[in-house]
Amino acid sequence: MAELEQLRTENRQLHQALASHAVIDQAIGVLVVLGQISPADGSRVLREVSQHTSNSPPSRNRSSNTPRALPCPTSCSGNCARP
Template identity: 75%
Template sequence: MERLRIENRQLHQALAPHAVIDQAIGVLTVVGQLPPHDGFAELREVSQHTNTKLTTVAERILTYAQGAPLADELLVELRAAVARRAFGTRPAT
């Protein structure tokens, strides 16, 4: 029984970051008028360019959507990622 409790706790911990990332993708989809797969690509790109964990970027996007300021570094990278997608100048991955 204890093993199942531990496994259940681990599964909940593993799923929590996915929910945050999915919600941030939703924000980018609406605000940036992007398809969902592009929203994830933008998150990943901002994460890589700022050397910030993907989950952290997603959390900050969610707080930004609720009215909090977004760090300049993240805002600049997010705008650049969206512009590259919009103008088709994204480097090959």
């Protein structure tokens, strides 16, 4: 019985990992299309942003629906096609 519960837990974790991976791939795709950057740079930007942000609520001085600007990838040096 313990083995069955362990397999169910592992199955649940694998499903969560697959769902998370799909969301990350979609986010990279959005960065690639909107930022006109390569998938490798999209992945790098996503990683950099996630390392420098937290899940804390936005500051009171800022509207909660105001989007934050994404930084250029370090390989861009400000020369990318982003506005």
